[in-house]
Amino acid sequence: MECHDYKLTRTMERENLNLNPLQRAGLLTPEAREALFEFGDGYSVCDYCAGRLDEVNKPGIEMFLEDLAKFIDADYVRTTHGAREGKYTVINKICEPGDTIVVDGNAHYTSYLAAERAGVNVIKVPNSGDSRAEITMDAYRETLENAIDEVGEIKLALLTHVDGDYGNLTDAKGFGKLCKKLGVISLLNSAYGMGRLPIKANEWDIDFVVGSGHKSMSASGPIGVLGIKEEFAEDMLARSKTHTNKEVELLGCTSRGAPIVTLMASFPAVVERVNRWDEELALTRKFVDNLTEIEGITQIGVTPTEHDLVRFDTPILNEIAKKHPRKGFYLYEELKNKHIVGIKRGQTEWFKCSTYGMTESQRDYIANAFKEIVEKYKD
């Protein structure tokens, strides 16, 4: 049979400054590139497996999971196929079909899909409804208390640590304490957090936390992290009745190759960069300041931002589009000429972006590029 051409190159996205928030913190480290070479082949991590992925010693998956648990202050850690798969695993195991869970209103779509697949209902905590789109712990408390009054038992509450629309950072510690007080199991979705900023699951009284290797931990996709508090480990990591060495909820094993070795290889660099989160945030804030100096560009979400993912309203760029012969495409094309990619073709009314991991001069270059484009076309 004849195969199509699958266009398996990605030169432009790799070689230019990529503002797509999905892509910034998943860039491989040099160490991960080497690991990819070593372990690219199919079942590569399983040469020395005695039956449990989490106990493989060559490569040192067991030691890695110990380090990872320490890093996020959780009692147990397993890898999953991604944050969404981690959320599904928790919801599916903790809840029965027909149960109700509470989820913040800025949650990623996969939180809803995980709930839907597990057959549970969702009550939303509203965000502030203004341009800050903030999830406050007061709102969470009110919704959760009302939900308990109304439904009876709420088995699980989910909080998005950093949402993917505004990059708002929520109060994970306040959430953990609130859930503990109300006797509700807590799940923190830190897909945009873990690997960028510090996670202290036990200190924050969080029962389950998920992270994303491909989104925020410089690993090849797909891979996630699931942190588990001691009291839930027996249930969540229960062994099979027929195959007593295997963990049922993980179907025995999860990551068999490239994703886990790249996660492991990048891990020391990730630990180190999380220590420098304050510097990263300062650079992002300076970038936001530079960009919002342009009249007609404002930051949406909580200000000053507390994360590198930032959303901008850009009426000035949209005004230009209305008059430009290339319509909305001018912006994509002008940026591409300046070696900047990652903002969708045709989009000018608003955009979200991240400059995570870029140097200060790269960020300045990008902000100046926008200034030059606006300068070139306005009136």
Place this chain on the structure above:
Amino acid sequence: MECHDYKLTRTMERENLNLNPLQRAGLLTPEAREALFEFGDGYSVCDYCAGRLDEVNKPGIEMFLEDLAKFIDADYVRTTHGAREGKYTVINKICEPGDTIVVDGNAHYTSYLAAERAGVNVIKVPNSGDSRAEITMDAYRETLENAIDEVGEIKLALLTHVDGDYGNLTDAKGFGKLCKKLGVISLLNSAYGMGRLPIKANEWDIDFVVGSGHKSMSASGPIGVLGIKEEFAEDMLARSKTHTNKEVELLGCTSRGAPIVTLMASFPAVVERVNRWDEELALTRKFVDNLTEIEGITQIGVTPTEHDLVRFDTPILNEIAKKHPRKGFYLYEELKNKHIVGIKRGQTEWFKCSTYGMTESQRDYIANAFKEIVEKYKD
């Protein structure tokens, strides 16, 4: 914090002749190695996503899935995180907790785990109970008919196309026809088949078929293939009520990077090698003949073998171990000196191996190596 040393090299397993059946057919093609370079970074396949992984056009995932469906003669195809995840998806969607399914007695442990995670009971079809360990369609029919009599409704029957213990090839077509006749939904686990030998899901009346990219399709783990018959597609690929573009059972997306691009890059070579399956099988049979010329080595499972994964009883190697100063470890060490790896340290009573994809002279070399070792030590 201080990280352990994760020992992220795999030189020995990569650079020597590796007999581990898990490793043979997952070796990357040169094209897949290139794709790994291009798409190694985190969320790399998602630059041009408009909301659905299976519809991404750059890289050409949509075209690839069309080709793949044609290749296995299925109506719909999706990638999963592995064959086990594909089996769980089908069992979980088709069955209710408490339902009973029928599974062949040579099934992989993950078939049981998938059933257990979904809360369903399993009735086993016994194998022949002798050294052939064969799953016949007569035995399958009898068990399935009895199960229907006893339980009432059997919603799903699973057949392992090629099992991982003996490499026995089952009659997938007979199974499909039988299930159709008895009104039972059929699921074929072709983790050791798809990518090595031809699959004709529709022609065989198979409702669901799963394959494994890392086991048999020259892809980086973890990735699987799920083939779906038309009449089940609406249910299995149902969209979310709240996020109407997203498929619930796949949690929106599965493979976000290295696994899917390596599967895609290797695919033309995989299509081509499946056409040459007969040649492969002839070379394996010659290898088995050469090895079983040694007195004290016999092939277990159906003979002549119909797959490259072969199991041997090796009392002669065990006899040597009893007298050797290095005990059972001598075999591993002698083989390693001859640049052959993939048989567990200390194991001498029996082993399973595969020479899939090796040249004829490499296979002859390996058979001769065993002859030399036996010659060196016997008496």
